[in-house]
Amino acid sequence: MSEGTTPTLRTLLDARAADLPGRDRERAALVALAEDQQPLVAIVHGIAGVGKSALLRAAVHDARAHGATAVLLDGRAIEPTELGFLNALGTALGEHLHSVGEAAAALAALPGRVVLLVDAYERLPLLDFWMRVVLVPALPASVRLVLAGRDVPIAWTREFGDHVRLLRLGNLERDAARKLLARAGIADGARADAIDRVVRGHPMALQLAAAAQPDGGTMTPALEELAGRYLEGLDSRTRRALEAACVVRRATIPLLAAMVPDQPPTEAFAALQALPFAEVGPDGLLVDDAVREATAALLRATDPVTYRHHRVAAWRQLRRELRDAAPADFWRYTADMLHFVEHPVVRDAFFPSGAERYVVEPARGDDGDTIASIAAAHLPPAAAERLLAYWAAAPGTFRVSRDSDGAVAAFASIFELEDVSGALLTGDPVAAAWREHRRLAPMPRGQRALHVRHELSRESGTSPSVASAALWLDIKRDYLELRPALRRVYIAATDVATLAPALAPLGFAPLADDPLVVDGVGVVILLNDMGPASVDGWLGDVVGRELQAAEDGVLDAARRRLVLDGRDVDLTRLEFDVLRYLQEHEGRAVEREALLRDVWGYDWTGGSNVVEVVVSALRRKLGERAGALETVRGVGYRLQRLA
Incomplete structure (x- = not known):
């Protein structure tokens, strides 16, 4: 072979990405981003294991083949904050980015059309408003954006209309499924058809079926059962390593050493790396979501003792690593801890069901009438008047949860005391109680506190709702942005009978036994003191209580x-x-x-x-x-x- 035709690792990887059966239509749509003026944004969506990541890798290959510059980011490794995204983009570009302006300039300096692709976008709901309202309008005209996730982020089509193209990724047709199975070693057409009739073209299920039963046998459509049969075909050491890797968000050599201490961790890592559904990313080794979820569920059901052992061992190892971690790595450990959460109350605080149907963003000036009408419907007149005084004096402290029509479904007022005028705080008994507590129990210099003064839902008032759950999810973005300085969170709770038990597993406790009566409403102040280690120490404690x-x-x-x-x-x-x-x-x-x-x-x-x-x-x-x-x-x- 001549020097000019010697294959490189890059050419082999490109060839692998280009060989993607059954996705010609979707690839053509994404190629258009490299050539045409429209659309400006493409959103790829589909269930776990359907091949979204593979499509994006192919799109990178195609864009480059058409002379464009392609930049692929993995949402699983991005802290869902402005700084986290800029750090990830800067790493991909070889730049240090500190602002949206610097990011736009760096992208504008790239030659020709630029296609920016963000995989696993469902992991970034806290970043969605900033992406949509701040980043995208600042992007240079040469940039096109591709987002891939399990669901369609609802506000994008409302905001950008025809500038957005939706690409739903479904299961593979018969011919494409047979080609995928042939590549996996199932050359017998009859056997391939038998597999496909059961798993119905789901790409990850096809690969698992091919690996689990290459010589035949009764098929099952359940991914958990396919995962179980695949595990049965592995040698015992690789199986144990894979089970451990599926319990954590990402597998690293130190984590494997902690979870399976009787195996050389480098050998275990190498064995996992060779599996067809695992890849090494910037955080560590990642197992495909569909396989990871199925394998972890199987282990939990069949061997709960080992399942718990892996979780506890990993938690302890991560706590040890966090003590010496650089601030830039904090998000990795936060995401690792969140992955452990199974307690239904705690999990609902971080991953509320149905919250994806709502978009949380800062309140606009024209939201005032709606906020006033919601307050009038659910509060006594004096309490509604006080709420509107906060709106008039500090509208920037309000954020709203919008439904699919863009209407305000819930709102909250969240702030640091320094963001609100002293006159407003002095006249508010709740704020006075906050200030008195902070005087009696001062925080160390440089540490900060958030205060939630009002929270109301259009339909349920002070009682929980899905729209208000989206607001409570959004406050976690403040947690991430303010750490490691965030020390305390104060909440003025009115429906305390419902809210206090829900927040107790998160570390919230009443400041006093008896409620304050303010404007005819009983208010209980709940406090979460996260401790000197801020958000990451608190979250480790929350998970530790659940595990141990x-x-x-x-x-x-x-x-x-x-x-x-x-x-x-x-x-x-x-x-x-x-x-x-x-x-x-x-x-x-x-x-x-x-x-x-x-x-x-x-x-x-x-x-x-x-x-x-x-x-x-x-x-x-x-x-x-x-x-x-x-x-x-x-x-x-x-x-x-x-x-």
């Missing part, structure tokens, strides 16, 4: 208790905060000055013994485990593992 509620060394923030030797140990607020801070730095010496700064909230003056008093009290409560709380002479303290 009966294991030693677990702190229960909601009840301010420590589980030790099977019993609950009550702690004061300072004892809890000090122990949590030391646990977050487990095994490392913590300076006394750091405890004063991050727990008490003031600089060390050299004369106070408050730290020693709390440490002594903790040692008494730790009993036989007191030795785990060590004094490091000349430095401070070190906590060894309690469990």
Whole structure:
């Protein structure tokens, strides 16, 4: 073979991407983005395992073949914040991007037509408003956008109309299914047809069926059963590694070492990398969603002990890694922790069912009449008047949840105290209670708090609704944007009988036993103090309680208790905060000055013994485990593992 025809890894990968059976129509539609003026945006949607990622890889190949520049981003690896997206785009372009303007300039500098593709867009609902309203209008005229996800983001077609093309990805036709099976080693046409009749052209199911039963056997349309049969054909070590990898969001060598400690982790990683439905991404090894979900469900049903062991081992490993993680990597660990959430109340807080039918965005000036009518319908006149005073003085604190018609279905007022005029806060008993609590229990310098003053739904008022659930989901975007400075979240709850039990697993607790009566409405202030480690420490605690509620060394923030030797140990607020801070730095010496700064909230003056008093009290409560709380002479303290 001559030098000019020697294949490279790039040419082999391009050839693989180009060989995509049964998607000629969709590929042609995406090629048009590289050549035509319209559409400006294409949205590829379809169920898990139907081949959206494969289509986008083929679209990258096709765009480049037509002289365009293609940039592919993986939504699974993007923090759903403006900075997170800019970091991902900058990495792909080899640039450091700090603003939308810089991103637009970098894309404009690329030659010819530019096709920007974002895979797994369903993972980025918190970013949707910014993408649609801020990023897209700023993109240069040479750029076309492709989004791929399980559902159609409803606001895009309403916002951009004919500039958007929807491409629904369905199962493969018979000939394409046979070609895919032939590539997977099923050359017998009769056998291929038998498989396709059962799985009906679903690409991932076809691949699993081919790998699970290459020589025949009774077929099943259920992906979980196909996954089970595929697992039965693997050697025991690869099977155990795959089961572990499907319990976590991403598999890395340290995570595999923690979950399957009797296997060399590099060998396990290599075995997984060779599987047809696994790929190595920027975060680690990722198993196709359809296979991962089916395999994890199968393991949970058939071997719940191993399933739980993997989750606990992975959680502990991730907590250890987070202590030394760079801020740019925080999102990876946040996403890892969210993946563990199974508690129905907690999961609904992060992934509310039906919330995708609503779009959350800042309130506009013309929303005022609707906000007023919703308030009048559900609040006493004095309470509605106070709400409208907030709207008049601080409209920027309001965000709305819009239905598919663009109408306001719910709204909330969420802010930091510094964003609202002192006069408005002084006249509000709820705000006065917030300020008094912050005076009595000051936060360390540089830490911040969010306050939710009003939240109403058009249909249900203060009671929960899907539209209001979308608002509670959106506040998680604030969590991500404000970390690691976010320390507290205060909520003024009126339907406390419903809201308090729902928020308790997330660490919210009432500030007082009796409600405030404000404008004829009973208000209970709920507080979530996330602790010195901010969002990531809090989320780790939430998941830890779910995974290890009966294991030693677990702190229960909601009840301010420590589980030790099977019993609950009550702690004061300072004892809890000090122990949590030391646990977050487990095994490392913590300076006394750091405890004063991050727990008490003031600089060390050299004369106070408050730290020693709390440490002594903790040692008494730790009993036989007191030795785990060590004094490091000349430095401070070190906590060894309690469990």
